[in-house]
Structure formats: structure tokens, C-alpha cells
Amino acid sequence: MIEVSQxxxxxGDFAAVSELSFTVQPGQLLGLxxxxxxxxxxxxxxxxxxxxxxxxxxxxxxxxxxTDPIAAKRHLAFFADxxxxxxxxxxxxxxxxxxxxxxxxxxxxxxxxxxxxxxxSDKRDSLPGELSRGMKQKVALACGLIxxxxxxxxxxxxxxLDPLAIRRTKETIRRLARDGASVIISSHLLHLLEEICxxxxxxxxxxRAAFGSLQEVREQFAHGDSGVDLEEVFMRxxxxxxxxxxxxxxxxxxxxxxxxxx
Amino acid sequence: MNTWSVxxxxxxxxxxxxxxxxxxxxxxxxxxxYLVGAVVGLAYFYIYVGRFVLGGLFFPRSGxxxxxxxxxxxxxxxQLLEGMAATGVFxxxxxxxxxxxxxxxxxxxxxELAHLLPAPISRRTLIRYKLASLQTGLLISSLVLxxxxxxxxxGGHALLRIGxxxxxxxxxxxxxxxxxxxxxxxxxxxxxxxxxxxxxxLVGFAVGGALVWWSRSTFLxxxxxxxxxxxxxxxxxxxxxxxxxxxxxxxxxxxVRPWLATSGTEFAIAIGPALLVLAxxxxxxxxxxxxxxxxxxxxxxxxxxxxxxxxxxxxxxxMPKPTVRPAAFSLRPEGNPAVALAWKHLIELRxxxxxxxxxxxVFVLAAxxxxxxxxxxxxxxxxxxxxxxxxxxxxxxxxFGVMEITTRVRQDLRMVDHYKTMPLTGQQFVVGEFLGGxxxxxxxxxxxxxxxxxxxxxxxxxVVPWPILLGVPxxxxxxxxxxxxxxxxxxxxxxxxxxxxxxxxxDGPGPGLExxxxxxxxxxxxxxxxxxxxxxxxxxxxxxxxxxLLVSPWVAFVLAGAGGAxxxxxxxxxAIVFLGKAYDAIDVSQxx
Numbered sequence: 001m002i003e004v005s006q007x008x009x010x011x012g013d014f015a016a017v018s019e020l021s022f023t024v025q026p027g028q029l030l031g032l033x034x035x036x037x038x039x040x041x042x043x044x045x046x047x048x049x050x051x052x053x054x055x056x057x058x059x060x061x062x063x064x065x066x067t068d069p070i071a072a073k074r075h076l077a078f079f080a081d082x083x084x085x086x087x088x089x090x091x092x093x094x095x096x097x098x099x100x101x102x103x104x105x106x107x108x109x110x111x112x113x114x115x116x117x118x119x120x121s122d123k124r125d126s127l128p129g130e131l132s133r134g135m136k137q138k139v140a141l142a143c144g145l146i147x148x149x150x151x152x153x154x155x156x157x158x159x160x161l162d163p164l165a166i167r168r169t170k171e172t173i174r175r176l177a178r179d180g181a182s183v184i185i186s187s188h189l190l191h192l193l194e195e196i197c198x199x200x201x202x203x204x205x206x207x208r209a210a211f212g213s214l215q216e217v218r219e220q221f222a223h224g225d226s227g228v229d230l231e232e233v234f235m236r237x238x239x240x241x242x243x244x245x246x247x248x249x250x251x252x253x254x255x256x257x258x259x260x261x262x
Numbered sequence: 263m264n265t266w267s268v269x270x271x272x273x274x275x276x277x278x279x280x281x282x283x284x285x286x287x288x289x290x291x292x293x294x295x296y297l298v299g300a301v302v303g304l305a306y307f308y309i310y311v312g313r314f315v316l317g318g319l320f321f322p323r324s325g326x327x328x329x330x331x332x333x334x335x336x337x338x339x340x341q342l343l344e345g346m347a348a349t350g351v352f353x354x355x356x357x358x359x360x361x362x363x364x365x366x367x368x369x370x371x372x373x374e375l376a377h378l379l380p381a382p383i384s385r386r387t388l389i390r391y392k393l394a395s396l397q398t399g400l401l402i403s404s405l406v407l408x409x410x411x412x413x414x415x416x417g418g419h420a421l422l423r424i425g426x427x428x429x430x431x432x433x434x435x436x437x438x439x440x441x442x443x444x445x446x447x448x449x450x451x452x453x454x455x456x457x458x459x460x461x462x463x464l465v466g467f468a469v470g471g472a473l474v475w476w477s478r479s480t481f482l483x484x485x486x487x488x489x490x491x492x493x494x495x496x497x498x499x500x501x502x503x504x505x506x507x508x509x510x511x512x513x514x515x516x517x518v519r520p521w522l523a524t525s526g527t528e529f530a531i532a533i534g535p536a537l538l539v540l541a542x543x544x545x546x547x548x549x550x551x552x553x554x555x556x557x558x559x560x561x562x563x564x565x566x567x568x569x570x571x572x573x574x575x576x577x578x579x580x581m582p583k584p585t586v587r588p589a590a591f592s593l594r595p596e597g598n599p600a601v602a603l604a605w606k607h608l609i610e611l612r613x614x615x616x617x618x619x620x621x622x623x624v625f626v627l628a629a630x631x632x633x634x635x636x637x638x639x640x641x642x643x644x645x646x647x648x649x650x651x652x653x654x655x656x657x658x659x660x661x662f663g664v665m666e667i668t669t670r671v672r673q674d675l676r677m678v679d680h681y682k683t684m685p686l687t688g689q690q691f692v693v694g695e696f697l698g699g700x701x702x703x704x705x706x707x708x709x710x711x712x713x714x715x716x717x718x719x720x721x722x723x724x725v726v727p728w729p730i731l732l733g734v735p736x737x738x739x740x741x742x743x744x745x746x747x748x749x750x751x752x753x754x755x756x757x758x759x760x761x762x763x764x765x766x767x768x769d770g771p772g773p774g775l776e777x778x779x780x781x782x783x784x785x786x787x788x789x790x791x792x793x794x795x796x797x798x799x800x801x802x803x804x805x806x807x808x809x810x811l812l813v814s815p816w817v818a819f820v821l822a823g824a825g826g827a828x829x830x831x832x833x834x835x836x837a838i839v840f841l842g843k844a845y846d847a848i849d850v851s852q853x854x
Contacts, residue, residue, distance in 0.1 A: 009851075011851060042851075045679070045851075048682070048683045049682050049683055050679045050682045050683060050850060051849060051850055051851040052849055069685075070685045070686075070687060071685075073683060073684060073685040074685045076683065077683075078683040080679075080680075084677055084679075084680040086606060086610075086677075087584050087610075088584050088587055088609055088610045089606060089609060090586055093589060093606075093609065096589075096593045096595070096602075096605075097593070097602050097605070097606055098684075099595040100593050100594070100595055100596075100597065100599055100601065100602035100605070101599045101602050101684050101685065101686060102599075102684070102685060103595065103596055103597075103599070104595050105595060105596055106595075107595035108595065125586060126586075127584055127585075127586055129584055
């Protein structure tokens with residue numbers, strides 16, 4: 001379970017995230033969306049313990065991240081958009097390393113299963129430099145899952161993956177939630193979030209613009225329209241309260257007109 | 263888009279980039295730790311460099327306005343110097359023909375190419391853009407060369423010297439560019455690289471041969487090989503001022519004359535012809551209509567790939583690709599997580615027990631060989647020297663151990679955001695960082711001490727008494743790891759307290775003046791810390807040693823080692839607590 005209460009992160013005088021509160025129950029999949037610079041990554045990095053929150057309370061699996069960070073992080077897996085792997089460790093050595101850090105007792109059983117499941121068995125003795133980007137993502141996934149986390153954070157998980165890998169990653173994310181993990185996915189791929197998420201949190205300029213189940217968020221911003229999808233919701237939230245951007249002046253019409261297509 | 267517009271855009275790009283970089287660094291100084299570093303760095307630069315640069319830039323040094331080297335020379339010596347410098351420039355330029363690749367490639371960055379190639383800019387304008395952008399680097403190089411030469415040879419007016427250097431460097435870079443264009447055109451017309459290189463070498467041999475031939479005929483006419491330095495100098499002067507040299511080296515002499523000018527007037531006279539040569543080179547390059555774009559794209563892509571590769575591998579560009587390295591030991595999934603870090607470091611350090619077993623085997627074989635060799639008496643005399651080699655190695659190994667620890671910490675801090683998501687306490691992180699370097703160093707020291715013992719042991723005469731032979735390694739191996747950690751504490755503390763230095767190559771503006779200041783502070787602090795922390799260790803060790811001597815030297819060494827080690831490790835434990843807190847306090851969002 002993820003509980004965020006009044007999360008605020010200041011960079012000097014600038015509030016990247018301000019008074020943000022939400023909860024993700026076990027089994028729920030929360031899609032974190034917002035325009036560029038809205039504070040999504042800052043929020044995720046605070047939740048992952050990478051950067052300290054200026055104010056607010058973050059509880060992961062019941063543990064306060066500020067007062068009991070080690071216990072909280074034992075239940076956490078954070079997947080950055082760019083997989084972070086050690087240059088000189090093979091795939092199998094990565095798993096052994098992470099297993100020791102997290103104290104995974106049954107790592108010797110779990111590691112081969114994970115490698116098998118992620119189709120990495122034949123790459124177990126390969127270095128990251130010998131792997132494609134998709135493969136590296138899979139290694140990062142294996143490392144993140146070896147300790148059976150109950151709090152999982154994904155930052156743009158599908159970047160750079162081929163359609164097959166996208167399909168498999170989506171299935172993996174769904175399975176993790178089904179198994180009882182609380183999952184947050186930050187992504188700009190709204191159709192992906194609409195497809196797999198149970199809940200949506202829209203952040204704009206560091207504050208919560210919308211939060212609830214997918215249906216609730218849709219209804220909240222439907223304004224009487226039927227069949228409003230997440231993209232439309234996002235557009236309405238993103239442009240709410242903003243002046244429409246000025247239109248670029250059109251070039252003077254060419255008297256000769258456009259050349260005919262041949 | 264005309265050339266002037268592009269040059270204006272270039273000026274805007276460079277000036278804005280410089281200003282923004284400066285602004286980011288100044289913003290970093292809001293943190294007192296970087297501000298202190300900047301102040302010390304500024305003072306260091308002023309004392310070591312600034313006062314010479316600022317003093318020499320506006321006022322002639324030592325009252326001599328001319329070239330520091332040439333000013334003190336007579337006419338003959340100056341002509342000799344001019345001939346030698348011209349010969350150097352000639353061979354440097356010849357190298358551009360011999361060593362050039364088959365395709366000319368103007369060095370653009372990927373970003374420059376992405377913006378400039380699709381833009382409505384002619385090829386000639388692109389070349390001019392590149393030439394203009396090179397000037398900043400040339401001016402900086404001129405300044406550095408002037409400073410280096412000025413520090414070595416006092417005297418000379420800075421502006422004249424910088425101007426002289428600039429003429430030579432600009433000519434070399436223009437010529438290298440022009441030569442690469444011609445080489446590409448010739449290659450496209452079927453000239454093979456080996457033929458071009460052979461022709462280049464032949465030209466080199468021809469010019470060099472002509473100069474040597476003329477010199478040889480001169481000294482043969484004057485009665486044989488000169489026997490004194492003055493005679494050699496006179497011969498050199500003759501060789502460069504008569505015969506083929508003045509003709510062969512004519513244009514190159516024009517280029518180096520401003521650099522050798524001894525007064526403002528001489529410089530003014532010399533700069534005209536030099537600028538004419540430069541103008542000729544510029545026209546040559548400017549009129550070259552060679553399709554360099556594809557090669558430039560390829561070059562920029564390769565370079566970007568290498569940087570990206572090095573960045574992802576946290577290595578410098580040009581480092582070899584990694585290979586699989588077996589683990590030093592099997593890592594169990596349960597236990598202290600710090601061991602995992604040490605295990606990882608030992609893999610990165612290529613530490614393998616097998617290699618140490620091999621090294622020990624070599625020592626054993628060498629020691630046995632000395633015993634059983636037919637000329638055992640001669641070899642026996644080498645025994646002492648042979649024992650010194652592993653002893654010396656064991657003594658310098660702590661230095662490498664400290665370097666290993668510091669390097670690992672710096673590399674791991676580049677992935678601090680990754681580590682921060684792990685359930686690792688700061689103290690576990692620090693202990694893990696120390697363990698790898700200390701463990702590998704101690705293992706190597708053990709092997710070396712075994713080597714010392716094997717060489718020092720002899721049936722008839724023991725080189726070193728047994729108590730010392732065993733006591734010293736035991737004492738050193740007890741205190742040694744502590745000493746390595748003690749030496750590593752400050753560099754590690756610096757890395758943890760100033761992580762922006764480590765991340766700067768990837769994301770930030772790079773270490774600035776404050777980094778130099780921090781290094782100065784670090785060096786001084788290292789000395790002070792080492793001295794202060796070793797005083798109680800030494801006092802306790804000496805006390806225990808004297809106490810132990812009442813029993814036996816064996817006991818004395820063991821007690822000295824144990825007493826010193828106890829104090830040392832207590833100090834280190836305190837330091838690890840502090841360093842762990844420093845790791846916990848790292849806020850990556852503040853380190854830009």
C-alpha cells in the first residue's frame with residue numbers, strides 16, 4: 001500500500017510538488033499523468049527515496065519512508081525509464097547482488113524462474129553491454145522483482161520497447177497488481193494507462209488536478225459529454241485555466257495557389 | 263543565409279553557452295561548501311597562474327618586450343631558432359598529409375549537425391562557421407602555450423607572444439583542414455592511402471635529406487664532424503641560412519617569425535607576410551568544394567556513441583569494452599548487504615584468488631630455483647635484492663588500495679539514485695565501499711609478504727631474524743587495512759560531501775574553479791587528518807611495544823600492532839558513522 005499525505009518538494013522557492021495526497025491500495029494500478037514539468041518524476045523520486053520530500057508523509061507498505069527508510073525500501077521496486085545496470089556484472093551476478101542487498105532467502109530458486117519468465121535464461125552470463133535496450137529493461141525488471149516487492153513504481157516503462165516487449169511488460173504489470181502489489185505508472189502513453197490502470201492521478205503544476213478511479217475521473221471531467229476518454233480528460237485538465245496559446249499568423253495566400261499534385 | 267549571419271549565430275551560441283555555464287556554476291556557489299572551494303581555488307589560481315597572466319598581459323615582463331627566448335640571442339642564434347621552428351612546422355604539416363584519413367571530416371557535434379545541415383547554409387558557410395568556432399580554442403591554446411613558455415622563459419610581451427602562437431596554430435589547423443579536403447578528393451579519384459603516405463614520406467625524406475646533405479657537405483668542407491656545442495650551433499646556422507633550406511622552408515619561416523619577434527616593430531613587420539600565408543591557406547580551404555557532410559555525420563555519431571557508451575559504463579571515452587569477470591567468491595543471498603558491494607567491487611577490480619595462488623607459485627618456484635640452481639652462490643647473493651621486490655610492492659599497495667576505494671565510490675555515486683532506492687543504510691554503503699579495496703589490497707600484501715619470507719629464508723643464513731620476519735607482517739596486516747581506510751576517509755568524504763563533482767560530467771556543468779579549491783583543501787586536510795589521527799595510534803603502539811619488549815620482540819610487535827589497531831579502528835568506526843550520515847544526507851536534487 002502506498003500512502004502519500006501532503007507531499008511537498010521545494011527546489012529553492014519553486015514548488016515542484018505541492019500538498020499532494022493520494023493512496024494506492026494493494027492490487028490497484030495508479031496511472032500518474034500530467035503535462036511536462038508537472039512534478040510526476042519528482043513525485044516518483046520522492047516515493048522511491050531518491051530525493052527527500054520537503055514536507056509531507058510517505059508510507060510504503062505501512063512503513064514511513066522518512067523514519068524507517070530501510071524497512072520501506074525492502075518492499076519497494078523502482079523502475080526508471082533508463083535501466084541502471086552495472087557494467088561489469090553479468091545478468092546472473094546482477095540478480096545475486098540485488099538478492100543479497102534485499103536479503104532474499106530463496107534467491108537461488110527465484111532467480112532462475114525469473115530469468116526463465118523474462119526469457120533471459122540464455123543471457124545469464126552476458127554483460128549489460130551485450131544486451132539490447134529491451135533486454136536491459138528485462139534485466140532491470142528481474143532485479144526489481146526478485147524480492148517480491150509490494151510497492152512498485154514505473155517511470156515511463158515502455159520507452160524504447162518493441163511491440164512484443166510492450167505487450168509482455170503490460171502483462172507483467174497487470175500480473176504484479178493481481179498478485180497484490182500497489183503499482184504506480186508514470187507515463188505519457190494515455191491509451192496504455194487507460195488500458196491497464198484502475199486509478200488515475202493527474203498532476204498539474206505540482207498539485208493534484210484529479211484523482212480517483214478511471215471512471216470517476218472520466219465522469220468528473222465529462223461535463224455532460226458521453227464517451228470522454230482519458231486523452232480528452234487530460235486535455236481538459238491541461239488547458240483548464242490557461243489562456244489559449246496565440247495562433248501563429250498564416251502566411252499570405254499565394255495567388256498562384258499550391259502546385260497540383262502529380 | 264550569409265556567412266555574417268552564421269557567424270553572429272555562432273557568437274550568440276558561444277557567448278550564451280559560456281554565460282549559462284558560468285551562471286550555473288555561480289548558482290552552485292550558494293552552497294557554502296562550494297563557495298569555500300571557489301574562494302580557495304581562486305586564490306590558488308591567482309597565486310600560481312593569475313598574477314603571471316594578468317601581469318604579463320598588459321605589461322612586458324622583465325623589461326624585455328620581445329620573445330623571451332629570442333630576446334637574449336644574437337642574430338645567428340635567432341636565425342638558427344627560426345630555421346628549427348620552421349622545420350618543425352614543415353614536418354607537422356607534412357604529417358597532416360601522411361596521417362590524414364581517406365575522408366575529410368569537419369568536427370561538428372551531433373547537435374551542431376542536427377541544426378546546421380538541414381539549415382539553408384552553403385557548404386562554404388559551414389566551413390567558415392567551423393573556422394570561426396575554432397578560433398576560441400586556438401586563442402585559449404595560444405594563451406596556455408604562452409603561459410607555459412612564459413613560465414619557463416621569463417620575459418616577453420604577452421599580447422605579442424599570444425599573437426605569435428595564434429599565427430602558428432591557426433596555420434596548422436587551416437592546413438590540416440585543407441590537406442584533409444585534398445586527400446579526400448584524391449582518394450575519390452583513386453589514390454590509395456598507402457601511395458599517398460609513401461609520397462608524403464618521400465617528400466619528408468627529400469626535404470630532410472636535402473637539409474642533411476647540405477649540412478654534411480658543409481661540415482666536410484669545414485674539416486669534419488664538429489666537436490663542440492658552439493661548432494654544432496654554427497653548423498646549424500649555416501645549414502639553415504644557406505643552400506636549399508631558405509627556399510624549402512621559406513613559407514614556414516614567415517609563419518614563425520611573429521612568434522620570434524623581439525620587439526613590437528619586428529612583430530609588426532613579421533605579421534604582414536605571416537597573415538598573407540594565412541590568407542592563402544584560408545582561401546585554399548574556403549574554395550575547397552568537398553562533400554564532408556557525410557563523413558562529419560559519421561564522425562559525430564561515432565563520437566557521440568563513444569561518449570554515450572563511456573557515460574553508461576561510467577568510464578572515460580576510449581576505455582576498452584568490458585569483458586565477463588568471474589566473481590572472487592560465491593555470494594550468499596543472506597547476510598550483510600555491505601558484502602554485496604564488496605563482492606561487486608572485487609569483480610570490477612578483476613580480483614581473483616586464483617591469480618594470487620599463481621603469484622605465490624611464482625615466488626615459490628623462484629625461491630626454490632635460487633636454492634637448486636648450479637650457480638647457487640651467485641644467485642644466493644641476489645636473494646636480498648629479490649626479497650626487496652615483493653617488500654616494496656607490499657609497501658606501495660596501500661596507495662593503490664586507497665585509489666581503488668576512491669574510484670569505486672566516485673563511480674557508485676554516479677548511480678546514487680539507483681542505490682538510494684535500495685534498503686541500504688549509509689554505513690553499510692560506506693563499509694561496502696571500503697571492504698572491496700581493503701580486501702583486495704590485503705590479499706595482495708599477504709602474497710607479497712609470503713614472497714619476502716620465501717626469499718629471506720635460507721637454511722644457512724637467515725637474512726631477517728625470525729621475530730621480525732613474522733612480526734612485521736602480522737603487525738602490518740593488522741594495522742594495514744586500518745591505514746588504507748584512514749587514507750581513504752577524506753577522499754571518500756569529499757566524494758560524499760561534493761557529489762556534484764562526480765555527476766558533473768554527465769548532467770551538470772562540470773567541476774569549476776571550486777573543484778580546484780576543494781582539491782587544495784582536501785590535500786591540506788588529508789595531511790592534517792593523517793597526522794592528528796596517527797598521533798594517538800603511534801603513542802599507544804610505542805607504549806605497547808615497550809611493554810611487550812619486557813617479554814620478547816614477538817610479543818612487542820603483536821602488542822604494538824594490536825594496541826595501534828584498536829585505536830585506529832575506533833577512529834575509523836567514528837569516521838564510518840560520519841560518512842554514512844553524509845551518504846544518507848545526499849540530496850541528488852540539490853547537486854546540480
